[in-house]
Amino acid sequence: MSFQIKTLDIEPRRQTFAYIARRFGADRPASRYEEATYDVQARTNFHYRPIWAPEYEIHDENRTAVVMADWYVFKDPRQFYYATYNQSRAAMNQVLDGNFDTVEERGMLARVAPEWLATAKAYLVPLRHYEWGANMNNFTIADYGYGTQITSAAAFHAADRLGMAQVLGRIGLLLDDQTGASLDEGHAAWTDGAEWQDLRRAVEDMFVVEDWFEVFVAQNLAMDGILHPLVFDHFDAAGQAHNGAPLSMLTGFMVDWFKDSSRWVDAVIKAAAQESDANRALLSGWYATWSARAVQVARPLADRVLGDVGMGEGAEAAVATVAEQLNARARKLGLDV
Amino acid sequence: MTRNVSITLQNTADARPIIEAITEDNPEATVADFPSMVKIDCPGRLVVKQDSVSERIGREWDVQELHLSLITLSGNIDEDDDQFVLAWT
Amino acid sequence: MAKKKKMGLKQKYALLTRGLDWETTYQPMDKVFPYDKFEGIKIKDWDAWEDPFRLTMDAYWKFQAEKERKLYAVIDSFSQNNGHLGLTDARYLSAVKLFLTGVSPLEYMAHRQFAHLGRHLRGAGPRVAAQMQSLDELRHAQTQIHTISHYNRYFDGFHDWQHMHDRVWYLSVPKSFFDDAASAGPFEFLTSISFSFEYVLTNLLFVPFMSGAAYNGDLATVTFGFSAQSDESRHMTLGLEVIKFMLEQDEGNVPIVQRWIDKWFWRGYRLLSLVGMMMDYMLPKKIMSWQEAWEMYFEEQGGALFEDLARYGIRPPKYHDVASKEKDRISHEVWAIFYQYTHAAGFHTWDVDEAHKAWLSEKYPNTFDKLYRPRLEMWKGMADAGNRFYNNALPQLCTTCQIPMGFTEPDDPSTICFRSSEYGGDTYHFCSDGCKDIFDHEPEKYVQSWLPVHQIYQGNCGGASVEDVLKWYHLNLGTDNMAYEGSPEQKLWSQWMAGRHPVAAE
Numbered sequence: 018m019s020f021q022i023k024t025l026d027i028e029p030r031r032q033t034f035a036y037i038a039r040r041f042g043a044d045r046p047a048s049r050y051e052e053a054t055y056d057v058q059a060r061t062n063f064h065y066r067p068i069w070a071p072e073y074e075i076h077d078e079n080r081t082a083v084v085m086a087d088w089y090v091f092k093d094p095r096q097f098y099y100a101t102y103n104q105s106r107a108a109m110n111q112v113l114d115g116n117f118d119t120v121e122e123r124g125m126l127a128r129v130a131p132e133w134l135a136t137a138k139a140y141l142v143p144l145r146h147y148e149w150g151a152n153m154n155n156f157t158i159a160d161y162g163y164g165t166q167i168t169s170a171a172a173f174h175a176a177d178r179l180g181m182a183q184v185l186g187r188i189g190l191l192l193d194d195q196t197g198a199s200l201d202e203g204h205a206a207w208t209d210g211a212e213w214q215d216l217r218r219a220v221e222d223m224f225v226v227e228d229w230f231e232v233f234v235a236q237n238l239a240m241d242g243i244l245h246p247l248v249f250d251h252f253d254a255a256g257q258a259h260n261g262a263p264l265s266m267l268t269g270f271m272v273d274w275f276k277d278s279s280r281w282v283d284a285v286i287k288a289a290a291q292e293s294d295a296n297r298a299l300l301s302g303w304y305a306t307w308s309a310r311a312v313q314v315a316r317p318l319a320d321r322v323l324g325d326v327g328m329g330e331g332a333e334a335a336v337a338t339v340a341e342q343l344n345a346r347a348r349k350l351g352l353d354v
Numbered sequence: 355m356t357r358n359v360s361i362t363l364q365n366t367a368d369a370r371p372i373i374e375a376i377t378e379d380n381p382e383a384t385v386a387d388f389p390s391m392v393k394i395d396c397p398g399r400l401v402v403k404q405d406s407v408s409e410r411i412g413r414e415w416d417v418q419e420l421h422l423s424l425i426t427l428s429g430n431i432d433e434d435d436d437q438f439v440l441a442w443t
Numbered sequence: 444m445a446k447k448k449k450m451g452l453k454q455k456y457a458l459l460t461r462g463l464d465w466e467t468t469y470q471p472m473d474k475v476f477p478y479d480k481f482e483g484i485k486i487k488d489w490d491a492w493e494d495p496f497r498l499t500m501d502a503y504w505k506f507q508a509e510k511e512r513k514l515y516a517v518i519d520s521f522s523q524n525n526g527h528l529g530l531t532d533a534r535y536l537s538a539v540k541l542f543l544t545g546v547s548p549l550e551y552m553a554h555r556q557f558a559h560l561g562r563h564l565r566g567a568g569p570r571v572a573a574q575m576q577s578l579d580e581l582r583h584a585q586t587q588i589h590t591i592s593h594y595n596r597y598f599d600g601f602h603d604w605q606h607m608h609d610r611v612w613y614l615s616v617p618k619s620f621f622d623d624a625a626s627a628g629p630f631e632f633l634t635s636i637s638f639s640f641e642y643v644l645t646n647l648l649f650v651p652f653m654s655g656a657a658y659n660g661d662l663a664t665v666t667f668g669f670s671a672q673s674d675e676s677r678h679m680t681l682g683l684e685v686i687k688f689m690l691e692q693d694e695g696n697v698p699i700v701q702r703w704i705d706k707w708f709w710r711g712y713r714l715l716s717l718v719g720m721m722m723d724y725m726l727p728k729k730i731m732s733w734q735e736a737w738e739m740y741f742e743e744q745g746g747a748l749f750e751d752l753a754r755y756g757i758r759p760p761k762y763h764d765v766a767s768k769e770k771d772r773i774s775h776e777v778w779a780i781f782y783q784y785t786h787a788a789g790f791h792t793w794d795v796d797e798a799h800k801a802w803l804s805e806k807y808p809n810t811f812d813k814l815y816r817p818r819l820e821m822w823k824g825m826a827d828a829g830n831r832f833y834n835n836a837l838p839q840l841c842t843t844c845q846i847p848m849g850f851t852e853p854d855d856p857s858t859i860c861f862r863s864s865e866y867g868g869d870t871y872h873f874c875s876d877g878c879k880d881i882f883d884h885e886p887e888k889y890v891q892s893w894l895p896v897h898q899i900y901q902g903n904c905g906g907a908s909v910e911d912v913l914k915w916y917h918l919n920l921g922t923d924n925m926a927y928e929g930s931p932e933q934k935l936w937s938q939w940m941a942g943r944h945p946v947a948a949e
Contacts, residue, residue: 107508180500357747
């Protein structure tokens, strides 16, 4: 039944698709990331203009003030395409599930100081709404962005944010014995609690920003660049004095995620800023506006969380530290800070 | 006249216990084989029961695992922890 | 295990997903969600949305990663083992070429448009469903590219699929279909893609085609196809839920939705005539005829569906009766178009052999021998005499579906159907009443159509000669196009098969 392959001349006629060969200047075997990411989006000869936005083509470079000669210079350092993205997140989630099981089965939350548990609940649970806002903002990028490279990564980033909103919700359910009461309280805090309103206002303001690249800078670089380190590093560190380690096991996902996704955010900012002085000025302006805003919204939160455990005098320093770290990061990416 | 609901599954080792469970739990179901797939029709309503599949595979089956084998369906869906129901109202 | 009773799926989903949303107050909701009112659909209560599937992201990642692990294992093994040598015949690949250049780009478009809905639908339930579909559609585009990448290495016509999709005359049929949906409002988009296409018609694309792939040794395509279908059931259900939701929310929505169903049934049906051709003519081993698929998936399953929707005052789509009248005709009519214009296509056609004709005759007893066999035999005679028929006149295209005028009158299969409308001092041409109705309702939209033949005449397609245009398409002339008989692909395939038979017979 078998046949001898050796006797057959089955040499490939080409190594990859023509659009990949043109782009990289050679017909060489291409990676899966390359074949599935470069130049997949339609560019021309659209048939009809959106009736809901007739000033634009269906995909249109003019939906942002950023100008690029080539929209495929935003290589994701992680080289995520759908399969590798999901496999990465499934693996991260498996670790998280294991941690949830351990914390729950060993009753580890009982070892955490009750006042810290209450504080953690008060800042972690409402934060899921912030993640949900970040999910919307990244779908704005996937919607209006130009080129498969940026839209596919933005969609993954958006899905991550929904995932993390749900992780924070699960932490709430663990803390409230699966009644959902903590989620209701968290929702009320998000909509009415004094320390959350500056943040919520900033999130809602991002919802109505029209330039998708500004949304990228505002959400993924500025707001996240302040809030994620503040909450998941500084607040978490403060909790260690109150036996907060079991909670760290539940928020480790966010810490790993921030490291991982920052590589992509940085690559995008860097490539856009490098393109031209005009882009750099534009991005720097957006960064200045939104990082100042992020610092402003972070303060009441830091005051409340650290103040709750008698560390209120450290709030200003904590925010200043993350702000300085973010400025250093932005400078490194080529922005004028 | 009662119209058929319909579910089509891949013809794989993972799907076979599901197909068996469906045919046992829905006596009116008819099964048609196609290359690499199996189409099951049933008048009005068809149920896939979590415990029937679990019993066949010797471990706890998650109803959402159905989607790994599912090709297409016809009917209104209601999915919960215990069963997956297809029905016309 | 001494675990606490797990929270039920429904409750968990409601708390973890639906509960995330809030009413914005610093910015007005209408500014945050600016697109969900202008179409005239009234939604009184977004919370009344029923989530049919309740996937949280952790479950999504887990199941999707598992599907991808299985799929890529098959793709790798197919590639390592020269799986293409197991195909029934290289002619089969014309279907796959049409799929990659015509369908895969639409999967990517769907990714983007569901991202638009995943951001802009006001209710959290449908928004998350749209988000997951956006991710799924990206998956489908990417897995199709990866699977077909192997065929591209060995066969012609796959090499520049996206470039072709934006330009080639017959690919404007699928492209304009999706552009039409993407340029509509969110509720019309959901009716067009989620309901009319995914729920009512998609089975006609994927199920027989993928089963046909399995039958023809195309392990790779059948695997990505069925793996994609496992997401499709979620998408189909979104389509059905969204229709019921709109109809239940306000009586005033019913006529709007009905008109969209009418429009998108016809738009999708015309697009699927290409699939009819693939099923009846391009699969060396056939799985079922277009007519049988139409009867099973539209007349039977679709019939049950529209009976179910009658309680809302919805009737079956306008002209479904015409589609049923045409069910023993359209695949033959479309094949005839592509046979004549194969010199301008990125895939091959061929003279149908006797066994195939016998199958067509059996499947289409009322039409094949009378209407189509004589034409096929005439063409075969011309080819045998060294004069294979190519039509060098540029065809007239339907302004709406953009298929060349080759469909016949609903009640007279021997007369080509022509319709026309006047708008703004110009005359526009259509293949059918269905396509004319669509234009007449929104002429300001369809006058924008990028009609390939008009564009060629206007000098926008690389030059004045056919050769200039084909080069502009990036077709490799004499390789990608023309009859299968005598093509480099046929020669190569014969060599491969000749090389394997003596050994296989040992």
